[in-house]
Amino acid sequence: MDWEVILTNAIRAAVGREALVFALLAIGLNLHFGYTGLLNFGQAGFMLLGAYGVATIVATFGGSLWLGLFLSILLAVVFALFLGIPTLRLRADYLAIVTIAAAEILRFIARSPSMSGITRGSFGLQAFADEFYAINPLPAGSYGIGRVSFGANDAWLLLVGWGVVAAAFVVTSLLVRSPWGRVIKSIREDEDAARSLGKNVYAYKMQSLVLGGVIGALGGWLNAVSxxxxxxxxxxxxxxxxxxxxxxxxxxxxxxxxxxxSMIFWAILSLTEGILRGAIGAGFIPTTIMDGNQVGQVRFMLVGLSLMLLMIFRPQGVFGDKRELLLDAR
Amino acid sequence: MPADPKAALDRVPPEPGARKPDPLLVADGVQRAFGGLNAVDVGHLEVQRGAITALIGPNGAGKTTFFNLLTGFDTPNAGQWTFDGRSLGGVSAYKVARLGMVRTFQLTKALSRLTVIENMKLGATGQSGEHFFTALLPGVWRRQEREIEKRAEELLERFKLAHMRDEFAGTLSGGQRKLLEMARALMARPRMVMLDEPMAGVNPALKQSLLDHIRDIRSDGTTVLFVEHDMDMVRDVSDWVVVMAAGEVIAEGPPESLSSNRTVVDAYLGAHHDAALTLEDEERRLETTEDAEGSAR
Structure with missing residues (x-):
C-alpha cells in the first residue's frame, strides 16, 4: 500500500472539482435549510439547469459560454419562482415533496427523446467549454504543492471555481449577519412569529429559495464547464x-x-477507495471477502459509517454550535 | 388621550356591542365556521383606544379564533373590521402588524435558536437592513441597527431580561419567554397589542410584574386587548371586559359589574348550576327524552 499516493489523492479530492461543486450546492442548501428552514430536496434540479443552461446554448445553439452562464442563472431563478409560488405559502413538507419531484421531472425532460433536438437525450452534450479554457491566463505547466498539483487547465478551473465559492461565502456571510439574515432565521424558528412582527414571510422565503438555487446552478455550470x-x-x-x-x-x-x-466528504470518499484498493492489492483483504469491483459500493458504506460516527460524537457537525442542538427547534 | 381611560368608559352601557367614545378597533358581523361549528359570530364589538380590554370566556368560546381573525392569521367567512378607521378585511398578517396591531401567542413563540437580543431586534419594523440588497451593504443599516439595539436593551432592562441578553431564547423559562414575547411585540411600537393568555403557565410572583408591564404599556398610550382565564388578573388590570361564549359576545362591562352578571355566570357554569332538581323535574325530563326517542323510532 502506497500511503503517499492515497493521501495525495485524498488531498486532491478535497480541493478538486467535485469538492468545489458540492460546496456550492451545499452553500445553497445551507441558505435554504440551515437558515430559512426550507426543505429543498431538488438541488440537483438547480444544478441540472446550471449545467444545461450553458451546454445547450453553446453546443446546440452555437451561442457564447457567457450567454450560457446568464441563461443558467435565469433558468435557476425561474425554477425557484416556479417551485416557490405554489408551495411557499404551505407547510414546509410540501416544498420537500414538490422539489424532489420537480428535479426528477427536469431530469426526465432532459433525457426524453422528444427533447433530443436540444438536449440530445440520454447521450447528453459534450465539448462546449473551449471558450472557458481559451481565456486561461495560466501558462502551460504544473501548479500546486509537491505531488498535489494540477495542469494549467485544471488549475484555471479550480482557481475560478474556488473563487466562485469564496464569493458565495462572502455574500451569504454578509446576508446572514444582516437584519435580513435575522428575519430568515426567525422564519426557520417560527414563521407565524415572524409574521406577527410584520415580516413578509413569503417574500423572504422566495428570496432565499432563489438565491440558494442560483448558487446551486453556479455549481452545475462549473461542473459542466470542467x-x-x-x-x-x-x-x-x-x-x-x-x-x-x-x-x-x-x-x-x-x-x-x-x-x-464538502471537502471532507470527497476526501473521505477518496481515502476509503484508496485504502480499500490498496488493501486488496496488497492481499490484506482476500478476494473471497471483496474484490476491486466492489470498492465503489463499499466505499459509500464506509462513508455512511463515518458519517454515523460523526453524528454520534459530533452531531452539530464540524463547525456547529452544540448549544443549538440542545434546544428544541420550536 | 384621556387621562384616565377607565373614566372615559364610565358612561358606556354594560351591554354586548356597546358603543365606545373613542374606539380604535371596530368589528362588525365577524363570522368563522369550522365545518358545522360556529367558532366565532361576533355581531358588533368596539375596543376603546388607550384602555386595557380583557376578553374572557369559557374554553372553546372562540377567543383565540377571534384574535386570529382580527390579526389576519385566519380568514373569516363573513364580516368586516376596522383598525383606526382602516378596514382590515383580507389584509395579510404581516401588514396588520405593520399597521400597528401586534399580537402574541397562547403558546409562546420565542425563537429558540436566536439570542434574546436578536429576538428583540427582530421586532423592530421598517429596518432598511431587512431588504435583500441593502442587507449586503452594512454601511447602510449599521446606524439604524445600533439605535434598534439601544431600544431593545432598554426594553430588556425594563422587563428584567437584560442579564439574558446573549443567551439563546430557547434557554429561557416559560415565564421569561412570555416576558420576551411581550417585550418583542413592543419593539414594533404598536398602537395596539393583543396578548393571547399572557399569564398562562406563569408563576404568581412573575404574574404581578407582568400585570405591571401591561399597565405600563397602557401608560405609554398603547391599547391593550388580552385573552385571559385568570379572573383575579382580569379584575385587577382591565378597564373593560368582554365576555364571549360559543363564539358570541354575550356580555360587556367594567370588571366589577360582571361577577354579578347572570349571563356570564351561566355561560361559565351552566344555566341551572344553582337550581337543585326536584324529583318531579327529573321525572318529567326523563319522560320527555323517552318520548322524543320513541317518536324518533
Missing amino acids: IQSVQPDSFSTPITFFAYVALIAGGTATLLGPIAG
Missing part, C-alpha cells in the same frame, strides 16, 4: 443527498460548514 459534458442521469436525486451530507457533516447553519463538509 468536464465539458452534461448527461441527464448525473443529476439524479442522490446528488442532492450528497450535498445534504456535506452540509450536515460540516455544520448546518454555519458559514464554513458547507465548504468544509
